[in-house]
Amino acid sequence: xxxxxxxxxxxxxxxxxxxxxxxxxxxxxxxGQPYDVRLVSFKAMKxxxxxxxxxxxxxxxxxxxxxxLFESGAIVLHIAQRHAGLLPVEASARARAIAWMFAALNTxxxxxxxxxxxxxxEGDKPWTSERxxxxxxxxxxxxxxxxxxxxxxxxxxxxFSAGDLMMVHTLQRLRPSGLLDEYPNLAAYxxxxxxxxxxxxxxxxxxxxxTGQPSGG
Amino acid sequence: xxxxxxxxxxxxxxxxxxxxxxxxxxxxxxxGQPYDVRLVSFKAMKxxxxxxxxxxxxxxxxxxxxxxLFESGAIVLHIAQRHAGLLPVEASARARAIAWMFAALNTxxxxxxxxxxxxxxEGDKPWTSERxxxxxxxxxxxxxxxxxxxxxxxxxxxxFSAGDLMMVHTLQRLRPSGLLDEYPNLAAYxxxxxxxxxxxxxxxxxxxxxTGQPSGG
Numbered sequence: 001x002x003x004x005x006x007x008x009x010x011x012x013x014x015x016x017x018x019x020x021x022x023x024x025x026x027x028x029x030x031x032g033q034p035y036d037v038r039l040v041s042f043k044a045m046k047x048x049x050x051x052x053x054x055x056x057x058x059x060x061x062x063x064x065x066x067x068x069l070f071e072s073g074a075i076v077l078h079i080a081q082r083h084a085g086l087l088p089v090e091a092s093a094r095a096r097a098i099a100w101m102f103a104a105l106n107t108x109x110x111x112x113x114x115x116x117x118x119x120x121x122e123g124d125k126p127w128t129s130e131r132x133x134x135x136x137x138x139x140x141x142x143x144x145x146x147x148x149x150x151x152x153x154x155x156x157x158x159x160f161s162a163g164d165l166m167m168v169h170t171l172q173r174l175r176p177s178g179l180l181d182e183y184p185n186l187a188a189y190x191x192x193x194x195x196x197x198x199x200x201x202x203x204x205x206x207x208x209x210x211t212g213q214p215s216g217g
Numbered sequence: 218x219x220x221x222x223x224x225x226x227x228x229x230x231x232x233x234x235x236x237x238x239x240x241x242x243x244x245x246x247x248x249g250q251p252y253d254v255r256l257v258s259f260k261a262m263k264x265x266x267x268x269x270x271x272x273x274x275x276x277x278x279x280x281x282x283x284x285x286l287f288e289s290g291a292i293v294l295h296i297a298q299r300h301a302g303l304l305p306v307e308a309s310a311r312a313r314a315i316a317w318m319f320a321a322l323n324t325x326x327x328x329x330x331x332x333x334x335x336x337x338x339e340g341d342k343p344w345t346s347e348r349x350x351x352x353x354x355x356x357x358x359x360x361x362x363x364x365x366x367x368x369x370x371x372x373x374x375x376x377f378s379a380g381d382l383m384m385v386h387t388l389q390r391l392r393p394s395g396l397l398d399e400y401p402n403l404a405a406y407x408x409x410x411x412x413x414x415x416x417x418x419x420x421x422x423x424x425x426x427x428t429g430q431p432s433g434g
Contacts, residue, residue, distance in 0.1 A: 051362075055363065055366035056320070056324050056363075067309040069313065069316050075316075092283060092284040095295050096285075098294065099288045101291070102322065103272075103287070106288060106289075110326075125344075127344030130342075131342075134338070145274065146272065
Protein backbone atom coordinates (compact mmCIF):
# COMPACT_ATOMS: atom_id res chain seq x y z
CA UNK A 1 0.00 0.00 0.00
CA UNK A 2 1.57 3.33 -0.99
CA UNK A 3 1.40 6.21 1.49
CA UNK A 4 -1.62 8.53 1.33
CA UNK A 5 -1.17 12.28 1.45
CA UNK A 6 -3.85 14.96 1.70
CA UNK A 7 -4.17 18.02 -0.51
CA UNK A 8 -6.72 20.81 -1.07
CA UNK A 9 -9.80 19.65 -2.98
CA UNK A 10 -10.01 23.19 -4.35
CA UNK A 11 -6.61 24.76 -5.07
CA UNK A 12 -6.36 28.24 -3.48
CA UNK A 13 -3.66 29.24 -5.99
CA UNK A 14 -5.37 27.71 -9.06
CA UNK A 15 -2.75 25.02 -9.51
CA UNK A 16 0.37 27.17 -9.19
CA UNK A 17 1.87 24.54 -6.90
CA UNK A 18 2.35 26.87 -3.93
CA UNK A 19 0.41 24.75 -1.41
CA UNK A 20 2.50 22.61 0.91
CA UNK A 21 1.37 19.27 -0.54
CA UNK A 22 3.69 20.19 -3.43
CA UNK A 23 6.70 19.77 -1.12
CA UNK A 24 5.64 16.24 -0.24
CA UNK A 25 4.72 15.30 -3.82
CA UNK A 26 8.11 16.55 -5.02
CA UNK A 27 9.99 14.61 -2.30
CA UNK A 28 8.11 11.42 -3.15
CA UNK A 29 8.90 11.90 -6.84
CA UNK A 30 12.61 12.50 -6.09
CA UNK A 31 12.59 9.31 -4.02
CA GLY A 32 10.80 7.40 -6.76
CA GLN A 33 7.96 6.41 -4.44
CA PRO A 34 4.33 6.04 -5.57
CA TYR A 35 1.65 7.68 -3.44
CA ASP A 36 -2.09 8.20 -3.29
CA VAL A 37 -3.82 11.52 -2.67
CA ARG A 38 -6.98 12.17 -0.71
CA LEU A 39 -8.49 15.57 -1.41
CA VAL A 40 -10.08 17.49 1.47
CA SER A 41 -12.37 20.51 1.32
CA PHE A 42 -11.73 23.63 3.40
CA LYS A 43 -14.71 22.63 5.53
CA ALA A 44 -13.59 19.04 6.06
CA MET A 45 -10.08 20.21 7.03
CA LYS A 46 -11.49 21.77 10.17
CA UNK A 47 -13.62 18.79 11.20
CA UNK A 48 -12.67 16.19 13.83
CA UNK A 49 -11.80 13.41 11.36
CA UNK A 50 -9.10 15.51 9.71
CA UNK A 51 -7.99 17.15 12.95
CA UNK A 52 -7.26 13.68 14.30
CA UNK A 53 -4.58 13.54 11.60
CA UNK A 54 -3.58 17.21 11.72
CA UNK A 55 -4.14 19.12 14.98
CA UNK A 56 -4.01 22.47 13.15
CA UNK A 57 -6.53 21.48 10.48
CA UNK A 58 -4.23 21.91 7.49
CA UNK A 59 -2.77 19.93 4.65
CA UNK A 60 -0.65 17.95 3.91
CA UNK A 61 -0.82 14.87 6.08
CA UNK A 62 0.94 11.57 5.45
CA UNK A 63 -0.43 8.14 6.32
CA UNK A 64 1.60 5.00 5.87
CA UNK A 65 0.62 1.79 7.63
CA UNK A 66 -0.08 2.91 11.19
CA UNK A 67 2.02 6.08 10.96
CA UNK A 68 0.31 9.47 10.70
CA LEU A 69 2.44 12.59 10.19
CA PHE A 70 1.68 16.27 9.68
CA GLU A 71 3.91 19.28 8.87
CA SER A 72 5.42 19.29 5.39
CA GLY A 73 8.93 19.66 6.82
CA ALA A 74 8.54 16.56 8.97
CA ILE A 75 7.01 14.55 6.14
CA VAL A 76 9.76 15.49 3.69
CA LEU A 77 12.41 14.65 6.28
CA HIS A 78 10.75 11.29 6.96
CA ILE A 79 10.74 10.45 3.25
CA ALA A 80 14.32 11.67 2.87
CA GLN A 81 15.54 9.53 5.76
CA ARG A 82 13.90 6.38 4.44
CA HIS A 83 14.75 6.61 0.74
CA ALA A 84 17.81 7.57 -1.28
CA GLY A 85 17.90 10.75 -3.34
CA LEU A 86 17.19 13.57 -0.89
CA LEU A 87 20.00 13.53 1.69
CA PRO A 88 23.73 12.86 1.49
CA VAL A 89 24.91 9.59 3.00
CA GLU A 90 27.87 11.11 4.86
CA ALA A 91 26.75 12.14 8.36
CA SER A 92 28.03 15.73 8.46
CA ALA A 93 26.76 16.57 4.98
CA ARG A 94 23.43 15.01 5.94
CA ALA A 95 23.15 17.18 9.07
CA ARG A 96 23.98 20.29 7.03
CA ALA A 97 21.31 19.47 4.42
CA ILE A 98 18.76 19.14 7.22
CA ALA A 99 19.92 22.51 8.57
CA TRP A 100 18.93 24.07 5.24
CA MET A 101 15.46 22.56 5.60
CA PHE A 102 15.08 24.35 8.93
CA ALA A 103 16.57 27.54 7.47
CA ALA A 104 13.94 27.53 4.73
CA LEU A 105 11.08 27.02 7.19
CA ASN A 106 12.16 29.04 10.22
CA THR A 107 14.40 31.83 8.85
CA UNK A 108 13.46 32.49 5.21
CA UNK A 109 9.74 31.65 5.29
CA UNK A 110 8.50 33.74 8.28
CA UNK A 111 8.83 37.15 6.55
CA UNK A 112 7.33 35.62 3.38
CA UNK A 113 4.36 34.41 5.43
CA UNK A 114 4.07 37.92 6.84
CA UNK A 115 3.70 39.25 3.30
CA UNK A 116 0.94 36.74 2.61
CA UNK A 117 -0.80 37.57 5.89
CA UNK A 118 -0.66 41.30 5.08
CA UNK A 119 -2.31 40.68 1.72
CA UNK A 120 -4.90 38.10 2.70
CA UNK A 121 -5.71 38.85 6.36
CA GLU A 122 -5.11 42.62 6.40
CA GLY A 123 -5.57 43.49 2.75
CA ASP A 124 -8.55 45.72 3.58
CA LYS A 125 -6.75 47.68 6.31
CA PRO A 126 -5.70 51.29 5.73
CA TRP A 127 -2.11 50.63 6.86
CA THR A 128 -1.35 47.72 4.56
CA SER A 129 -0.11 49.76 1.60
CA GLU A 130 2.39 51.49 3.87
CA ARG A 131 3.43 48.24 5.54
CA UNK A 132 4.15 46.26 2.38
CA UNK A 133 7.46 48.05 1.66
CA UNK A 134 8.60 47.39 5.23
CA UNK A 135 7.80 43.69 4.96
CA UNK A 136 9.52 43.51 1.59
CA UNK A 137 12.65 45.05 3.11
CA UNK A 138 12.66 42.32 5.77
CA UNK A 139 12.36 39.69 3.05
CA UNK A 140 15.17 41.32 1.05
CA UNK A 141 17.35 41.25 4.15
CA UNK A 142 17.09 37.44 4.16
CA UNK A 143 17.39 37.13 0.39
CA UNK A 144 20.56 39.25 0.41
CA UNK A 145 22.13 36.81 2.84
CA UNK A 146 20.88 33.75 1.01
CA UNK A 147 22.11 35.08 -2.35
CA UNK A 148 25.59 35.69 -0.91
CA UNK A 149 25.78 32.18 0.51
CA UNK A 150 24.53 30.51 -2.68
CA UNK A 151 26.89 32.55 -4.89
CA UNK A 152 27.24 30.81 -8.23
CA UNK A 153 26.72 27.32 -6.88
CA UNK A 154 23.95 25.14 -8.26
CA UNK A 155 22.64 24.10 -4.83
CA UNK A 156 23.09 25.29 -1.25
CA UNK A 157 25.59 22.67 -0.09
CA UNK A 158 26.93 20.22 -2.66
CA UNK A 159 24.40 18.03 -4.45
CA PHE A 160 20.65 18.75 -4.55
CA SER A 161 19.04 17.81 -1.22
CA ALA A 162 15.83 18.09 0.78
CA GLY A 163 17.24 21.42 1.98
CA ASP A 164 17.12 22.74 -1.58
CA LEU A 165 13.66 21.27 -2.07
CA MET A 166 12.29 23.21 0.91
CA MET A 167 14.16 26.40 0.01
CA VAL A 168 13.07 26.37 -3.63
CA HIS A 169 9.45 25.90 -2.67
CA THR A 170 9.66 28.64 -0.05
CA LEU A 171 11.16 31.05 -2.61
CA GLN A 172 8.54 30.19 -5.23
CA ARG A 173 5.96 31.86 -3.03
CA LEU A 174 7.76 35.15 -3.66
CA ARG A 175 7.38 35.07 -7.41
CA PRO A 176 4.08 37.03 -7.56
CA SER A 177 5.70 39.86 -5.56
CA GLY A 178 8.54 40.32 -8.07
CA LEU A 179 11.09 40.06 -5.25
CA LEU A 180 12.61 36.84 -6.51
CA ASP A 181 13.55 38.43 -9.83
CA GLU A 182 15.63 41.05 -7.99
CA TYR A 183 18.10 38.23 -7.25
CA PRO A 184 19.26 36.62 -10.51
CA ASN A 185 21.16 33.80 -8.81
CA LEU A 186 18.19 32.94 -6.59
CA ALA A 187 15.80 33.08 -9.55
CA ALA A 188 18.12 30.74 -11.46
CA TYR A 189 18.30 28.45 -8.43
CA UNK A 190 14.51 28.20 -8.33
CA UNK A 191 14.57 27.58 -12.07
CA UNK A 192 16.97 24.67 -11.59
CA UNK A 193 14.57 23.18 -9.08
CA UNK A 194 11.68 23.54 -11.50
CA UNK A 195 13.70 21.88 -14.26
CA UNK A 196 14.05 18.65 -12.31
CA UNK A 197 11.92 15.84 -13.72
CA UNK A 198 10.63 15.02 -10.23
CA UNK A 199 9.44 18.62 -9.75
CA UNK A 200 7.70 18.54 -13.14
CA UNK A 201 5.86 15.33 -12.32
CA UNK A 202 4.78 16.67 -8.93
CA UNK A 203 3.67 19.97 -10.46
CA UNK A 204 1.63 18.21 -13.14
CA UNK A 205 -0.05 16.02 -10.51
CA UNK A 206 -1.15 18.96 -8.33
CA UNK A 207 -2.25 20.93 -11.42
CA UNK A 208 -4.39 18.02 -12.52
CA UNK A 209 -6.43 18.37 -9.30
CA UNK A 210 -7.31 21.91 -10.37
CA THR A 211 -7.90 21.32 -14.06
CA GLY A 212 -9.64 17.99 -13.60
CA GLN A 213 -7.36 16.55 -16.29
CA PRO A 214 -5.23 13.47 -15.61
CA SER A 215 -1.57 14.39 -15.16
CA GLY A 216 -0.45 11.75 -17.63
CA GLY A 217 1.88 10.17 -15.09
CA UNK B 218 36.58 18.10 22.77
CA UNK B 219 32.98 19.05 23.60
CA UNK B 220 30.93 20.87 20.96
CA UNK B 221 31.06 24.67 20.92
CA UNK B 222 27.87 26.70 20.58
CA UNK B 223 27.51 30.44 20.11
CA UNK B 224 25.28 32.76 22.15
CA UNK B 225 24.74 36.52 22.48
CA UNK B 226 27.53 38.27 24.36
CA UNK B 227 24.90 40.75 25.53
CA UNK B 228 21.51 39.17 26.24
CA UNK B 229 18.71 41.08 24.47
CA UNK B 230 16.16 39.76 27.00
CA UNK B 231 18.34 40.29 30.08
CA UNK B 232 18.74 36.60 30.76
CA UNK B 233 15.10 35.53 30.41
CA UNK B 234 16.25 32.58 28.30
CA UNK B 235 14.23 33.50 25.21
CA UNK B 236 17.16 33.51 22.78
CA UNK B 237 17.56 30.43 20.65
CA UNK B 238 20.80 29.27 22.25
CA UNK B 239 18.55 28.21 25.15
CA UNK B 240 17.03 25.49 22.97
CA UNK B 241 20.45 24.02 22.25
CA UNK B 242 21.67 24.36 25.85
CA UNK B 243 18.51 22.58 27.05
CA UNK B 244 18.89 19.77 24.52
CA UNK B 245 22.52 19.23 25.49
CA UNK B 246 21.56 19.14 29.17
CA UNK B 247 18.76 16.62 28.49
CA UNK B 248 21.30 14.49 26.61
CA GLY B 249 23.84 14.83 29.40
CA GLN B 250 26.45 16.27 27.05
CA PRO B 251 29.03 18.89 28.09
CA TYR B 252 29.51 21.90 25.82
CA ASP B 253 31.48 25.09 25.52
CA VAL B 254 30.04 28.49 24.66
CA ARG B 255 31.59 31.23 22.58
CA LEU B 256 29.90 34.58 23.06
CA VAL B 257 29.50 36.86 20.04
CA SER B 258 28.62 40.54 19.95
CA PHE B 259 25.85 41.91 17.72
CA LYS B 260 28.59 43.46 15.58
CA ALA B 261 30.66 40.27 15.28
CA MET B 262 27.55 38.25 14.34
CA LYS B 263 27.33 40.16 11.07
CA UNK B 264 31.02 39.86 10.16
CA UNK B 265 32.48 37.34 7.72
CA UNK B 266 34.03 35.04 10.34
CA UNK B 267 30.63 34.38 11.95
CA UNK B 268 28.75 34.38 8.66
CA UNK B 269 31.01 31.54 7.53
CA UNK B 270 29.33 29.53 10.30
CA UNK B 271 25.87 31.08 10.00
CA UNK B 272 24.85 32.55 6.62
CA UNK B 273 22.12 34.66 8.25
CA UNK B 274 24.42 36.14 10.92
CA UNK B 275 22.55 34.80 13.92
CA UNK B 276 23.07 32.58 16.94
CA UNK B 277 23.22 29.73 17.82
CA UNK B 278 25.78 27.80 15.83
CA UNK B 279 27.19 24.39 16.69
CA UNK B 280 30.74 23.23 15.99
CA UNK B 281 31.85 19.68 16.67
CA UNK B 282 34.99 18.32 15.09
CA UNK B 283 34.67 19.35 11.45
CA UNK B 284 30.88 19.76 11.55
CA UNK B 285 29.35 23.24 11.56
CA LEU B 286 25.58 23.59 11.97
CA PHE B 287 23.22 26.55 12.23
CA GLU B 288 19.45 26.78 12.94
CA SER B 289 18.39 25.81 16.45
CA GLY B 290 15.91 23.24 15.09
CA ALA B 291 18.61 21.46 13.11
CA ILE B 292 21.06 21.54 16.01
CA VAL B 293 18.52 20.15 18.48
CA LEU B 294 17.56 17.43 16.01
CA HIS B 295 21.23 16.54 15.46
CA ILE B 296 21.79 16.23 19.24
CA ALA B 297 18.55 14.25 19.63
CA GLN B 298 19.52 11.80 16.90
CA ARG B 299 22.95 11.13 18.36
CA HIS B 300 22.14 10.85 22.06
CA ALA B 301 19.40 9.20 24.12
CA GLY B 302 16.82 11.27 25.98
CA LEU B 303 15.17 13.45 23.36
CA LEU B 304 13.49 11.12 20.86
CA PRO B 305 11.63 7.81 21.20
CA VAL B 306 13.45 4.75 19.91
CA GLU B 307 10.45 3.32 18.03
CA ALA B 308 10.47 4.64 14.46
CA SER B 309 6.89 5.92 14.20
CA ALA B 310 6.95 7.63 17.59
CA ARG B 311 10.28 9.15 16.62
CA ALA B 312 8.87 10.57 13.37
CA ARG B 313 5.89 12.02 15.27
CA ALA B 314 8.14 13.71 17.84
CA ILE B 315 10.09 15.30 14.99
CA ALA B 316 6.78 16.47 13.48
CA TRP B 317 6.12 18.41 16.69
CA MET B 318 9.51 20.12 16.32
CA PHE B 319 8.45 21.35 12.88
CA ALA B 320 5.00 22.30 14.19
CA ALA B 321 6.60 24.49 16.85
CA LEU B 322 8.87 26.22 14.35
CA ASN B 323 6.71 26.49 11.25
CA THR B 324 3.09 26.60 12.51
CA UNK B 325 3.10 27.97 16.08
CA UNK B 326 6.10 30.29 15.94
CA UNK B 327 5.36 32.41 12.81
CA UNK B 328 2.47 34.42 14.36
CA UNK B 329 4.51 34.79 17.55
CA UNK B 330 7.39 36.19 15.50
CA UNK B 331 4.90 38.56 13.89
CA UNK B 332 4.02 39.91 17.35
CA UNK B 333 7.69 40.47 18.10
CA UNK B 334 8.23 42.16 14.73
CA UNK B 335 5.24 44.44 15.33
CA UNK B 336 6.69 45.54 18.65
CA UNK B 337 10.36 45.85 17.75
CA UNK B 338 10.39 46.73 14.04
CA GLU B 339 7.09 48.65 13.81
CA GLY B 340 6.62 49.77 17.40
CA ASP B 341 6.82 53.42 16.34
CA LYS B 342 4.24 53.12 13.55
CA PRO B 343 0.76 54.62 13.95
CA TRP B 344 -0.97 51.38 12.97
CA THR B 345 0.71 49.08 15.45
CA SER B 346 -1.72 49.59 18.33
CA GLU B 347 -4.60 48.62 16.02
CA ARG B 348 -2.70 45.66 14.58
CA UNK B 349 -1.69 44.03 17.87
CA UNK B 350 -5.20 42.65 18.58
CA UNK B 351 -5.32 41.14 15.08
CA UNK B 352 -1.97 39.43 15.55
CA UNK B 353 -3.01 38.18 18.97
CA UNK B 354 -6.14 36.65 17.43
CA UNK B 355 -3.97 34.78 14.95
CA UNK B 356 -1.83 33.49 17.80
CA UNK B 357 -4.94 32.47 19.79
CA UNK B 358 -6.17 30.56 16.75
CA UNK B 359 -3.06 28.34 16.95
CA UNK B 360 -3.11 28.13 20.74
CA UNK B 361 -6.77 27.04 20.69
CA UNK B 362 -5.81 24.13 18.44
CA UNK B 363 -2.71 23.27 20.41
CA UNK B 364 -4.61 23.35 23.72
CA UNK B 365 -7.25 20.97 22.34
CA UNK B 366 -4.62 18.52 21.13
CA UNK B 367 -2.62 18.62 24.37
CA UNK B 368 -5.74 18.20 26.52
CA UNK B 369 -4.74 17.01 29.97
CA UNK B 370 -1.65 15.13 28.79
CA UNK B 371 1.74 15.98 30.22
CA UNK B 372 3.48 16.12 26.84
CA UNK B 373 2.37 16.33 23.21
CA UNK B 374 2.83 12.67 22.26
CA UNK B 375 3.82 10.23 24.99
CA UNK B 376 7.05 10.92 26.84
CA PHE B 377 8.88 14.26 26.80
CA SER B 378 10.72 14.73 23.49
CA ALA B 379 12.59 17.26 21.39
CA GLY B 380 9.15 18.22 20.04
CA ASP B 381 8.11 19.35 23.51
CA LEU B 382 11.43 21.11 23.99
CA MET B 383 10.89 23.24 20.87
CA MET B 384 7.20 23.87 21.64
CA VAL B 385 7.82 24.89 25.26
CA HIS B 386 10.51 27.33 24.21
CA THR B 387 8.34 28.76 21.45
CA LEU B 388 5.46 29.28 23.91
CA GLN B 389 7.72 30.90 26.51
CA ARG B 390 8.12 33.82 24.15
CA LEU B 391 4.42 34.55 24.64
CA ARG B 392 4.62 35.01 28.37
CA PRO B 393 5.20 38.81 28.33
CA SER B 394 2.04 39.23 26.20
CA GLY B 395 -0.19 37.49 28.75
CA LEU B 396 -1.52 35.19 26.02
CA LEU B 397 -0.04 32.04 27.50
CA ASP B 398 -1.96 32.51 30.76
CA GLU B 399 -5.24 32.45 28.82
CA TYR B 400 -4.62 28.72 28.32
CA PRO B 401 -4.21 26.99 31.69
CA ASN B 402 -3.19 23.65 30.21
CA LEU B 403 -0.57 25.26 27.97
CA ALA B 404 0.75 27.38 30.84
CA ALA B 405 1.03 24.22 32.96
CA TYR B 406 2.77 22.45 30.05
CA UNK B 407 5.38 25.21 29.87
CA UNK B 408 5.70 24.98 33.65
CA UNK B 409 6.44 21.26 33.39
CA UNK B 410 9.19 22.02 30.91
CA UNK B 411 10.68 24.63 33.23
CA UNK B 412 10.60 22.17 36.14
CA UNK B 413 12.93 19.74 34.37
CA UNK B 414 16.41 19.69 35.89
CA UNK B 415 17.95 19.98 32.41
CA UNK B 416 15.94 23.13 31.70
CA UNK B 417 17.03 24.62 35.04
CA UNK B 418 20.69 23.96 34.35
CA UNK B 419 20.42 25.46 30.86
CA UNK B 420 18.55 28.49 32.17
CA UNK B 421 21.14 29.10 34.89
CA UNK B 422 23.96 28.86 32.36
CA UNK B 423 22.43 31.43 29.99
CA UNK B 424 21.54 33.71 32.92
CA UNK B 425 25.13 33.61 34.13
CA UNK B 426 26.23 35.21 30.85
CA UNK B 427 24.01 38.17 31.67
CA THR B 428 24.75 38.49 35.39
CA GLY B 429 28.45 37.70 35.07
CA GLN B 430 28.04 35.17 37.90
CA PRO B 431 29.09 31.55 37.46
CA SER B 432 26.07 29.29 37.02
CA GLY B 433 27.29 26.92 39.72
CA GLY B 434 27.26 23.96 37.36
